[in-house]
Amino acid sequence: xxxxxxxxxxxxxxxxxxxxxxxxxxxxxxxxxxxxxxxxxxxxxxxxxxxxxxxxxxxxxxxxxxxxxxxxxxxxxxxxxxxxxxxxxxxxxxxxxxxxxxxxxxxxxxxxxxxxxxxxxxxxxxxxxxxxxxxxxxxxxxxxxxxxxxxxxxxxxxxxxxxxxxxxxxxxxxxxxxxxxxxxxxxxxxxxxxxxxxxxxxxxxxxxxxxxxxxxxxxxxxxxxxxxxxxxxxxxxxxxxxx
Numbered sequence: 595x596x597x598x599x600x601x602x603x604x605x606x607x608x609x610x611x612x613x614x615x616x617x618x619x620x621x622x623x624x625x626x627x628x629x630x631x632x633x634x635x636x637x638x639x640x641x642x643x644x645x646x647x648x649x650x651x652x653x654x655x656x657x658x659x660x661x662x663x664x665x666x667x668x669x670x671x672x673x674x675x676x677x678x679x680x681x682x683x684x685x686x687x688x689x690x691x692x693x694x695x696x697x698x699x700x701x702x703x704x705x706x707x708x709x710x711x712x713x714x715x716x717x718x719x720x721x722x723x724x725x726x727x728x729x730x731x732x733x734x735x736x737x738x739x740x741x742x743x744x745x746x747x748x749x750x751x752x753x754x755x756x757x758x759x760x761x762x763x764x765x766x767x768x769x770x771x772x773x774x775x776x777x778x779x780x781x782x783x784x785x786x787x788x789x790x791x792x793x794x795x796x797x798x799x800x801x802x803x804x805x806x807x808x809x810x811x812x813x814x815x816x817x818x819x820x821x822x823x824x825x826x827x828x829x830x831x832x833x834x835x836x837x
Contacts, residue, residue, distance in 0.1 A: 629711040629773050632703030632780035637696045637787065655748060655791040660734035663691035665724040669707065673714035673770060682710065691726040696785065703780055713770035718762040725753055732757065734787055738799050738809055746804070750823060751812035790826050794819055
């Protein structure tokens with residue numbers, strides 16, 4: 595894997611996006627066989643993420659693992675080829691939502707999407723999430739450390755099926771980025787989910803209901819905390835990246 599050439603700071607869901615050139619085989623697809631882009635997700639160990647003004651979280655929440663289920667990906671693209679300019683839209687829908695497991699180390703692509711060869715001015719992704727097999731659309735696991743230093747397991751469950759996030763990648767004004775059989779870009783989205791909990795105070799978490807030794811947050815348990823986290827997630831669910 596060639597290391598990242600460009601780094602883009604993002605606010606969407608606490609992401610950083612790194613655009614790299616992908617040279618590895620994944621899920622039976624070998625980049626270079628056809629023009630394609632790769633998409634990968636991973637967790638970051640940096641709790642403050644990309645927000646230069648972020649403080650150490652008062653709530654002392656650290657997210658260590660998780661997953662989400664993607665039901666559909668929509669793409670809108672604009673660019674040019676030797677034949678002229680183009681605008682194309684297409685969707686990828688899964689028979690069963692695809693489970694994307696989050697970790698801190700694996701940078702292999704979670705998705706490979708074949709697109710037309712050409713010079714791109716803009717690519718817009720829309721990811722629609724949904725529950726699957728009695729599992730939530732979004733699941734996060736970590737710990738809450740109270741002011742006395744006690745560590746309590748924490749789990750967040752998002753069972754609603756109306757969550758989606760958008761990422762719009764644009765070339766600098768008047769410029770394009772290339773996608774062809776040589777240039778197969780990989781967009782690596784580095785997630786900072788601890789930021790979603792930054793609006794919760796230690797007092798709120800200390801007084802939260804504990805279920806079987808776990809501080810569980812969902813639409814039925816600790817609903818007030820769930821509402822705050824959900825609102826912050828949705829507020830951050832759209833982003834534009836200028837390359």
